[in-house]
Amino acid sequence: MLDLLDRPLRVQIVEDERIVALDLRSGLEQLGFDVVGIAANEPDALRMAESTLPDLVLMDIHLDDGSDGISAARQIRERLSVPVVFLTAYGEPETLTRAAQAAPYGYLLKPFELRELNATVRMALVRRQEERKTESAQRRLQLALESARLMVLELDDGGKRLNWSGQALSDDLAGLAATQGLGGLLAGLDEAGQQAFDALLQRGEPIDLTCRWQDGAAPTRWLELHARRFATERLVMGMVRDVSARVERETRLRQALVVFDATEEAILFLDATQQVLSCNPAFSRMTGWTEAEVRGRRPDDFLYARRHGDQPALAESSRSGPAPRQGEVMCCRADASLFPALEHLCAVLDERGQVSHYVLSFSDISEIRATQYELRHQALHDPLTGLGNRLQLQEALHARTVRAAQASAPFGLLFIDLDGFKNINDTLGHDCGDDLLMAVADRLQTLLRREDLAIRLGGDEFVVLMHDPGQNGAALLLAQKLLNAIAKPVSLGAQSVSVTASIGVALFPQHASTAHGLLKAADAAMYEAKARGRSRAAVYEHALADVAAAHMQLEQGLRRALELRQLSLHWQPMVELDTGRLLGAEVLLRWQHPELGAVPPHRFIPIAEATGLICPIGAWVLDQACAQAAAWQYAGQGLMRVAVNISVRQFEQEDVLHLVRTTLQRHGLAPERLEVEVTESLFGNGAAMRRVLSSLRDLGVRVSLDDFGTGFSSLGQLKSLPMDRLKIDRSFVSDLPHDASSRAIVQTIITLALSLGLDITAEGVETEEQRRALLALGVTEAQGWLFHRAMAVEQMQALLLSQA
Incomplete structure (x- = not known):
């Protein structure tokens, strides 16, 4: 700071008598002062002081135009911090009292001598010089308090007067800075803070603690308090800091530590080079490694099971920066045993955005994988015989047709249908029928090579996929062996029974160029074998086109x-x-042919599916059903739910979501009144179907799975597909309540549906016994001839009116 006495001092004169002012100016200049200007009234004096910023103002009390020099002096002092010395002829007590309010730096009565003026001016400037030093120190202290975000409290020893200085900590603590006494301070502190102040005032114990403060309805804040009592001064001094953010961080860290220690997920904390710093207890339980054994090592060196030439698991993450990485890996325990794990690697960034640490977490998914394997095995195998089911046939046919097209690897398909099986079932019962089916399955497995595959389509139908059959002769030879094995007697309880079979043989690509065509050809050949007298095999011939003609x-x-x-x-x-x-x-579709009469759905629906006609027909069915349902709805006779079947071909070839949405909008039918029924054949394209079905449900339409349990279901896909309802196939309902297998299957379906949160409808209920059995198993909804046959629209409307 430049010393005021080290340069010419700048003085402003405020005097309304011009001669006196000029004389005063002359005397000041003789003394070596620099006169910056002369003003004769209060406004001019203020403007001049603001523009010139003098070191000192010499002020007359009474000025021109009734101006008040004392008022001008007070404003100059408050606004500009410029010292003022009064030069006046007035020395009455009243004038002196008023003048003191402006805190002048001197008071000279006219007339005065120059040396007296010189001494007064210089002493005033020395005083101002010292004041500036004090103000600078106070300013530095204030800046220090603001930088540290501290408030200083000053409390007299009796606790009656409380003063605050420093920066207000936050808007939430405005009430703290406004408190005037100890009672107001203690009212906002928690019990620990109150006890600390009591000990300070009563026994002189210093305060060093963190406590809570709350001012009325304002959010709770955390304060760091430090205070001491100075007995000689009869004073308490202290500092207060708002540490709410720090306390919140510490709380989160403690919570994170609890999670770190308590979670069942294994966690490794790594440094920037991916060396282990620490691990949680779950890691040691899961892997058998202790923290001491892995500290300082990289997970790539001990955790992952890798083959020779495999890249390190974490290397890619290290090169690609802080992007998180998640995936399934195979991990190695301390005892060298392996387990599959789902891991997640996340980078921790410092304040510059650079990676400072990594957090590697993973969970053992052995049970999940085992469950998935079991579910897939169940989904691909017939529960009765252990053979493959329809889904496995579909997958195998697809794989073999692709391989055959790429590597010229032909294969054969044998379609097997047992002759007279229904009679055995009806005569001896379903339990004996199941035993017979299992015996047949065992005989098939015994005669097949490892490359061959046996499938149970359902009921008494089986399929064998034969690897590299050569010409017809090899396939027929295998078919004859199968016929001989099937025809051997089977002991069913106390009886020995025999059953024959009819087998149709078709070769790929000799008889068909597609999997579907091959299955059709073998099926047609099987019917030809039956037509020739049963218990025989027939190879597909193009002469069998008569069936195709029909x-x-x-x-x-x-x-x-x-x-x-x-x-x-x-x-x-x-x-x-x-x-x-x-x-x-x-809604059920019916066809009245002009020549053939009423064509049953099981004859024309497969043809519609195969030819793609199901798409326009399905769109028509949806349109008609929604139109009729909307008409009933407007008439006050609306159905709670209208179920419409949509074919897998529609999902494959049409925008089903657009079709359903526009149809509902066109007829004004509420989406929640429509239920779309799909079949298990949709499972062949689970990912695509999942998106469409999810969109339908988002629209408000419900989705049900029709004919569930007929051996084509993939439970692994079922749990991931968005469904609302399962419909139990009539083939299981028909044997209730006497058939234990059917009852067990229905119970399993119900349990599965409940575990997935799905509603249940039983199909084909035709007897009172079936109704009671289903009720006992927990089914609450059904359809079947016991209640109503399928009816035309007029009959349905009459039924609605009767239940209105």
Whole structure:
């Protein structure tokens, strides 16, 4: 700071008598002072002082125009911190009292001598010089308090007067800085803070603690308090800091430590070079490694099971920076045993955005993988015989047709149907029938090579995929061996029975160029074998095209059926099982052919599926069903739920979501009244179906899985597909309540549905015994002839009116 006495001092004169002012100016200049200006009234004096910023103002008390020099002096002092010396002819007590309010640096009565003026001016400037030093020290102290975000409290020993200095800690602590006494301070502190102040005042114990403060409804804040009592001064001095953010961080760290120690997920804390710093107890339990054994080592060196040439598991993450990485890995325990794990690597960044640490967490998914394997095995195998099921056949056919096209690897398909199996089932019962099916399955497995595959399609139908059959002779030779083995007697309880079979043989690509065509060809050959007297095998021949001709007649008629209005809808009511109350209806398609008469759905629906006609027909069914349901809804007779079947071909070839949305909008039907029924064949394209079904559910439409349990279901995909309802196939319902296997299957389906949060509907309920058995198993909704047959729209409307 530049010393005021080391340069010419700048003085402003405020005097309304011009001659006196000029004389005063002359005397000051003789003394070596620099006069910056002369003002005669209060406004001019203020403006001049603001523009020139003098070191000192010599002020007359009474000025021109009734101005008040004392008022001007007070404003100059408060606004500019410029010292003022009064030069006046007035020395009355009243004037002196008023002048003291402006805190002048001197008071000279006119007339005065220059040496007296010189002494007064210089002493005033010396005083101002010392004041500036004090102000600078106070300012530095204030800046230090602000930098440290501290408030200073000053409390007299009796606790009656409380003063604060320093920066207010935060808006939430404005009430703290406003407290005037100890009582107000203690009212906001928690019990620990109150006890600390009591000990300070009573026994002189210093305060060093962190405690809570709350001012009314304001959020709770945390304060760091340090205070001491100075007995000689009868004073308490202290400092206060708002440490709420620090306390919150420490709380989060403690919580994170609890999670770190308590979680069942293994966690490794790594440095920037991915060396282990610490591990949690779950890691040691899961792997058998102790923290001492892994500290300082890289997980790549001990944790991962790798083959020769494999890249380190964490190396890619190290090169790619802090991006998190998640995936499945195979880990190695301390005892060298392996387990699959799902791991997650996350980078911890410092304040510059650079990686300072890594957190590697992983969980043992051995049980999940074992469960998935078991579910997949169940999904691909027939639960009765242990053979492959329809889904496995579908996958195997796809794989073999692709391999055959790429590597010229032909294969054969043998379609096996037992002759007279229904009679055995009806005569000896389903338990004996199941024993017979298991015996047949065992005999098939015994005769097949490792490369061959046996499948149970369902009921009494089996399929064998034969690897590299050569010409017809090899396939027929295997077929004859199978026929001989099947025909051997089987002991069923106290009886010995024999059953024969008919086998159709088709070769790929000799008889068909697609998996579906091959299955059709073998099926046609099997029917030819039956037509020739059963208990024999037949190879597909193109002469069997007569069957195809019949299909062609149906196909051509089906193509014109929509245009000629030969198709109609029937309604199959769905009811509450215990009361018979109507809950909804499933829409069923009917075809009245002009020559063939009523064509059953099981004849024309497969043709529609195969030819793609199911897409326009399905769109028509959806449109008609929604139109009729909307009409009933507007008439006050609305069904709670209308179920419409949508084919897998529609999902493959059409935008089903757009079709459903526009149909609902066109007819004004509420989405929640529509239920889309799909079949298990959808499972062949689970990822794509999941997206469409999820979008349908987002629209408000419910989704049900029809004919569940017929051996084609993939439980692994079922749990991931968005479904609302399972419909138990009539084949299981028909044998209730006497057939233990059917009862067990129905119970399993119910348990599965409940575990997945799905509703259940039983199909084909035709007897009172079946109804009671289903109720006992926990089924609450059903459809079947016991309640209502499928009916035309007029009958359905009458039913709605009767239950209104």
